[in-house]
Every structure is written in C-alpha cells, then in structure tokens.
Amino acid sequence: MKTAEAPQDTGGSSEHQRLWSVDEHLADVLAAVRPLEPIELQLLDAQGCLLVEDVTVPVALPPFDNSSMDGYAVRTADVQGAREEFPAVLTVVGDVAAGSGELPTVGPGQAARIMTGAPLPPGAEAVVPVEWTDGGTGGGAAAGMAPASAAPEGAGGEVRVYRPAQSRAHVRARGSDVQAGDLALAAGTVLGPSQIALLAAIGRATVRVRPRPRVVVLSTGSELVQPGEPLVAGAIYDSNSFALAAAARDAGAIAYRVGAVADDAETLKAAIEDQLVRADLLVTTGGVSVGAYDVVKEALSSIGTGPDEPDAGRMDFRKLAMQPGKPQGFGTIGPDHTPLLALPGNPVSSYVSFELFVRPAIRALMGLPDVSRPSVRAALKTDEALGSPAGRRQFLRGAYDADSGTVSPVGGSGSHLIAALAHADALVVVPEDVTSVEPGTELDVIPLG
Structure with a gap:
C-alpha cells in the first residue's frame, strides 16, 4: 500500500476556499443539527422512533393465571397415578374460553374444559393437554375440544385422563412476564416491532418519542426528465431524487420527493421556500460545483446576507478532500433555520454524500x-492494485463477504456508474495518504445494509 504526503492547502486564506476533510464537514453538519422536540404518537406511528420517557408496567402481564394449552383444568390429586390402563375419569363441569368472565369451580373428581389463554378456574391446580385425554364425551364435545362459542353448553359428560400432571403444569402464572411497577422500556430505546408489542400488551395506546424527521429532496437540472416520460435529445431521467428519498426513508425519515427544478436560481429559491413548511431537513442534488449553471450556489449563497433577511440563515459551499463528492454545500435556511445539505449532481457522488453526511x-x-453506519475491516479481493488520488479519501463501491472477511470492488471509480452502485452493498474506504492499494490489503468497509 503506497502512501503520499498530504498536499498543502493552496486554495486561499478564506474559510470557503480551503479544502475540508470529510470528518470536519460531518462535524460541522452535526454541530448545527438538534434533535427534534418530543411528541406523543400512536404506537404504529412511533415505530423506529426514540423513546424519551421511562415506561413502567401498570398491571401484571399476564394479568391472571391462564392456560398455555387446549385441555382440561384439573386438581392434581385427581390425576395422580393416571395411566393408559387406569385412566382418571373426571366429570366435566363446564368450558372456559379465552375472555371468559364467570368461571366454574373445579371440585374433587371434576375438570373444566379450557382453551389456550383462558383463565385458570377456581379449584384447578394444573392443565392436562387434550392429547393426554380421550377428548371428553357429552356436553358438546366428543373427540376434540369444544369451540369457544359453545362454552355455555360445555357442562356434563366425562373425560378420561391418561397421564398425571404436576402442580402448575401448563399454567402461565400471573406476572410471569412482567410485574406491575416493573420498568417495561427505558428512555433511549428505539421502538421496533417487539417493543411496540410490549407497549400494546401493557395497555399503552400512545407513547412520547422524538418523531421521524421530514426530509424534502429536490433535484436540479433542466436536463432532467421524470421516469415514465419520453426522453428528448440531451435529456436524462432523474434518478437522484428517487435514490435520496429512498435512502432517507431507509434512515428512518419521512421523505418527500419534489420533481426536478429547472436551472433557474429564482425558480429554485421559490421551490425551496415553498417546501420549508413541511421540512425538518432539506436535501438538494446538483448545482454545487463551479459550472455556469450551478444554480444552487447562485440561489442560496446570499441567504442571510441582506438587510431585510437578518434571520434567514447562512449557506456555505466548500470543497472536500474526498472522491467522489468533492463539492458540498451546507447551511440553514428560513426563519426556523432549517438545515439544508446541497449534494453534488453525479449519481454516485450524491449517494455517497448522503451516506456520509445526510444519514447522520x-x-x-x-x-x-x-x-x-458502523465500519468493519476487510481484505481487498482484486487481481491488481487499485489507485487512489493523493490527499483524497476515496469511497469505492464494493461487494462485502462477511464469511471470508473480504471485499471486492464493483465497477470503476466513476461518479456516474449507477449500475455498479446498484450491485454494491458496501463502501470501501481508501485513506487520504494512500495512492495504491495492493490485493489483500485490509481496509475499512462500510456495509450498506
């Protein structure tokens, strides 16, 4: 692995002319981003959100002793010594279905037909599964269990039990999951399906969380055409806004994709201002380089500098020591100082930039x-050495194999190679001071899963 000395900064003395490192730019972005204020949400709306309160259990779970099997609730003394040759013969005094209110009392020599989840009736000490019995006779059941709707007609008849049962067999004890007053979930928990299940099980309909941020994505470029429309000469389909909106959703946000905006500074500025009402974060792609039509810089670089815009925020456009994704813009806009990240327009550049800066x-x-995203170490699996520009942190697309601990480059280093990006599942990080990477060299790899 060949290394090179870091180049000296010759871009001028002003802050926006110097070359920023990836880490410096990310730190600058994160320093300006504050967590959203907590709100109360319905359970399903809170999925993926961060809990901001400790949640305690109001009632024991389960709230009563209940059966874990379809079978018969019995007294253990009545089935002691039961076997195939000499079954215990018990009188069926009723049915107990899940949700039953009034329960039959099980006395000596008696049993109650019981369904899974149904409360254990008074007098019963255990449940024998229906497979240990002849299924019962009379009272609405013959060779199987009576349906819940038949519970009132369940009394009468007999059941033969062929195996003994220990006390509390097949009984879920009250509070065996959690007790009243226990801590169900601590503040700081990210709510997934199992946490939402617990909240519902203890009776919580809403919960206080930090909400999912609303992210608005805009593409810029007069050459962009929406998928499904015919292409004209010189036009390309807009893929960036779809990729970034999908990536925002993957990161946990609520994403709004705005159609491509033409290369006109006033039109773009108006479009961005229109979106402020529903944005916690704005992301643009394209128009941040040095071309004549780089309208994002033109539209937003003067934000907050006019005498009539004292609180409108400030945008900064800079160059980063990275490949792809050298040109970047960041700042805040509007009266609420909504963060705006302006990403380059090449598809791979915008996606890599999203992963490094927007997702965080x-x-x-x-x-x-x-x-x-966490990174791992993996050995480069390739037939020949790979080159990397001096003084730039390069992010190559790769296919990561966790079993072998290797990563294989996918496609070239071009920032327009969308097909290669679609077949990659990782970013391979080549440090700034490395100019050549030999096969087998261990590098940091960022899995994109």
Missing part, C-alpha cells in the same frame, strides 16, 4: 446515539 443528520434529528 437524519439520525441526529431523531436523537439516536449512533448516527453513522
């Missing part, structure tokens, strides 16, 4: 502790 910003808005 989204997760910071959600109040999550781990904002960036």
